[in-house]
Amino acid sequence: MINISTIARPYSKALFNFAKSYKTIKFWNKLIIKIEEIIKKISIKYPNILIFSKYSVLPNIELIEIIINSLKKYSNNHVKNFVSILVIKKRLFLLPKIITQFHMMKNKYENINNIKIISAYTLTNKQLNDLISILEKKFNFKLRASVIIDKNLIGGFRLIIKDKVFDFSIYTKLKKLHSTLMIY
Template sequence: MAELATIARPYAEALFKAAAGAGVEQIQQWLDAFATVASNEDVLRVAQSPKVNREQVLSLFAGVANGELPVLVKNFLGAVVDNDRLAALPQVAVQFRDLVNDKEGAADADVFSAFPISEAELEVLRPTLEKRFERKLNLSVKIDESLIGGVRVVVGDEEFDTSVKARLEQMKAALTA
């Protein structure tokens, strides 16, 4: 939704500038948790209720953090609540991650596999993928049993597919051509 992306951009940029590179990983974790909560329609409905005050909404989100939030995060969350922008939090988290990745020259990569991949196996795969995509990658594994074997890696709009399913499709195309 373009409107939420437009609404979220100034919030993500302001938080990124205010963080000034310090603790951005922790802030990203909080944003991801807040985005998960804010994507729940029941939470949004309750937050918009006139019977629920600002402090109650803030305490709901603070409870997700399992501890005391830094002043920066509290102030950010307060601004989001005060301006009735909780629905934009998932998009704020995405845009904040993009800003962090741009600064670090990195990108998020989804590694689809038919089977679970251990951290050790992922670390063996990382240099090959980083060389292929020519940047540092933040890898996350997702299971897709339809691949049969191998992996399919998606970075933004780029894809690298070495799955058995893709190879079978290529063989099928070659045989029917």
């Protein structure tokens, strides 16, 4: 069975390369999210719309027109072509994966990495900004942070950047101390 990511990759790669070559990455970033919102609204009215079968609830032309008409301020020939390809090839179901892959390519192109900050307590904006600033200098790339509160850490925080975990929590320090004491 082919993975959805594998099917979506050529679409997201082509879209990103197109956006990069025309210097419209921000535009397409907003646009694909907007298209997804529109499709979700259409899906409520027509629940079977995202099934990629030969039989559709709406004819392709009608579905393309509904989406394009909903994108009035974003619409141009390139947008219409993109939407048409997804509709005609029955690939609307790939849009969430295309968006994820597009964002990953965008972040790599802009040298931005995601960081998860798992904290025992809510961080103030100043604390968060200071921490991100220090980490950006240390790692030499921009960071986009998401903060998760986990009271089990007792105090401190855990950082997850790419595939690395940095644990500065009291919980982990207590576990290490416990392990050390159990040896003796």
